[in-house]
Amino acid sequence: MGSFLVTFLITMAVVLPCALGVGFYWRATHPADSTDPASAAQSLGAGGSADTSSEPENSPEPAALTVDLSGLNSREGILLERGGGTLGEVNADETIYPASLTKMMTVLLAAEAFDNLDAPVTLGDDLFGPLWAANASMAGFEPGETVTVRDLLYGALLPSGAECCAAIAVELDGSEEAFALRMNRRAQELGMENTHFVNATGLQDAQHVSTVGDLALLLDAALDSPTFREVFTAQRYSTQPTNLHPDGITVSSSVFSLMQDADLGGMTLLGGKTGFTDEAGLCLATLAGADGEEYILVTAGAPGQSHTDTAHVQDAAAVYRRLSRALED
Numbered sequence: 001m002g003s004f005l006v007t008f009l010i011t012m013a014v015v016l017p018c019a020l021g022v023g024f025y026w027r028a029t030h031p032a033d034s035t036d037p038a039s040a041a042q043s044l045g046a047g048g049s050a051d052t053s054s055e056p057e058n059s060p061e062p063a064a065l066t067v068d069l070s071g072l073n074s075r076e077g078i079l080l081e082r083g084g085g086t087l088g089e090v091n092a093d094e095t096i097y098p099a100s101l102t103k104m105m106t107v108l109l110a111a112e113a114f115d116n117l118d119a120p121v122t123l124g125d126d127l128f129g130p131l132w133a134a135n136a137s138m139a140g141f142e143p144g145e146t147v148t149v150r151d152l153l154y155g156a157l158l159p160s161g162a163e164c165c166a167a168i169a170v171e172l173d174g175s176e177e178a179f180a181l182r183m184n185r186r187a188q189e190l191g192m193e194n195t196h197f198v199n200a201t202g203l204q205d206a207q208h209v210s211t212v213g214d215l216a217l218l219l220d221a222a223l224d225s226p227t228f229r230e231v232f233t234a235q236r237y238s239t240q241p242t243n244l245h246p247d248g249i250t251v252s253s254s255v256f257s258l259m260q261d262a263d264l265g266g267m268t269l270l271g272g273k274t275g276f277t278d279e280a281g282l283c284l285a286t287l288a289g290a291d292g293e294e295y296i297l298v299t300a301g302a303p304g305q306s307h308t309d310t311a312h313v314q315d316a317a318a319v320y321r322r323l324s325r326a327l328e329d
Contacts, residue, residue: 067323073311075281075301076212079319082220082294087323092213093194096300099275099283100137101215102202103156104222104232105183106165110153111227113172117150127166134203136162139251145244153227154237157273158253165200176200187214190221204277212298219285219296232287233271255286258310262317265324266290276306284312288320290327295320 067088069077076091086092125143139161141147147155149171155164169179176199183197192214198205222228231237235256239248255272262269267288275283282302288295297319302311 065326067319067326069319072299072315072318073302074284074299074315077297077299077315077319078212078216079323080216080220080296082223082296087295088319089213092216093211095194095209096211096283097204097208097277097280098195098202098210098215098300099204099277099280100160100202101210101273101275101283101285101298101300102197102200102208103160103165104215104218104273104285105186105197106168106179106200107153107156107231108218108222108225108228109179109182109186110149110156110168110172111222111225111231114149117153117227118148120146121149121152121167121171122146123163123167124170127163127170131162131166131201131203134162136201136203138162139164140249141167141242142244145242147239147242151239151242153231154234154239155251157231158234158237159251160254160274161251162201162203169200187218190217192217202275202277202280204279212300215285215300216296216298219287219298223287223294223296229271232273255284258313259286259316262313263321264288264317265321266327267295267320267324270294274306274312275300282306282309282312284316286316290324295323 065081065087067079069079069088069090072090076094076096078089078092079087081087123141123143123145128143131138137160139155139159141155141161141163152164152168155161156168166176169176173179173182179200180197183200187195187197192210195210195214196207198208202208223232234253236250236252238250239245241248253272254274256269258274259269259272267290270287270289272284272286280300282304283300285296285298288297297316299312299315302315303309304311
């Protein structure tokens, strides 16, 4: 019995310290797992706090820029930021007669189709009779005059020359009716779902319709064309000498003329196109800029006559002042 007791005591003296050592080693090398819900709850319950210093702070989203288009003379209107979205609208999808805003499509198609802008084009005598009868706006070219494609583009947009648009249509497709098919194909490609063209000029026709939303879409796409943009933003242009104008002729932008004294707030007018028929009212498409950004405004259906009233210009000035204030806020 004595020897057994001695053996037992010696064994315990060796085993017990080893067991205690293993336990201390395990606890030292395996701290409580912070991802364990029970451990985390126990830690927080003991007065600990979770470390959130590495988490990004959630800053509030800036308010979307909007501009109120109520109270205008125009029945329809839309304001876009180029490369952005719609900032304001009123009746943007209502069917309208686009009048001479149609000529933006005519010039875009010419800019896309003609490789040589200095190519000669002769304006046929038969183009002029219907245009004179309709009292269409003209650039000043005459029957039988030979001009360049470039002359026609500037003549179509700046003074809204109907003879230039008719000449483009005939030169490209042989007739205005055939050219209208080209116009409608391009309109569909651009997503102008509520538009149907029957002529190149915008002269009144019950089947010649659009919306300010579609026309803004057209202008936004057209401005991607360097040729269209150059013409649309020009204030004046002088042709080279022609067979009927030895000194050439100079045409000026009706938009810059109408809006030269308009108060646009902090905005700068970059270009535009006017339109008018008795049925369409006063229409206006403009491009303006501020702080490196560009904005498109299209309005239609303002009351008045093209040579005496400026309700559409007043609307543009009012909207751009509102936009300027919104950008400052």
